[in-house]
Every structure is written in structure tokens, then in C-alpha cells.
Amino acid sequence: MPARCNPGCSWMVQTVAQETQAELDAVEAHVQQELWKLSAQVLHLTALLEAQGNSGSRTAESACSRAGTGALARSAPLD
Secondary structure: OOOOOOHHHHHHHHHHHHHHHHHHHHHHHHHHHHHHHHHHHHHHHHHHHHHHHOOOOOOHHHHHHHHOHHHHHHHOOOO
8 A cells, every 4th residue: 555645745745846847947948059059060060061072162151151050050049
């Protein structure tokens, strides 16, 4: 037979669960923000490598522009 919690114990368990969920939500938001930053860096570096491998007619800046690196970085969440 399972042990029963008294009302104070039940309240404490609920409070801890809510606090833990809030912390998990904050961590998830931080991880998502870091993923956006890394994605932008990967696109930027890919564009630079592509520009290096092509003739001098295309600059790294135009390759980055084509890859949408700036648009991705601007669309990343700021919080």
C-alpha cells in the first residue's frame, strides 16, 4: 500500500515541481538561443568556405548574404 502525504507534504511536492519546471523552461530557452547562434555561425562559415573555393568574382560577403546568415541572426530570439 503506497504511503500517503499529509497536506503540507503534498503542497511542498507541488511547489518543488513548479520550480523545477520553471528552471527547465529557462534552460530550454537558453539552449534554443545557443542553437540559433551556432546555426548562424555554421551558415556564415559555410558561406566563407564556399566563397574561398570559387573564383575571385564572388566575395565572402556576398556568399554570406546569399546564405541568409544575417537574416538568421536577426531572427534569433533575444531573451
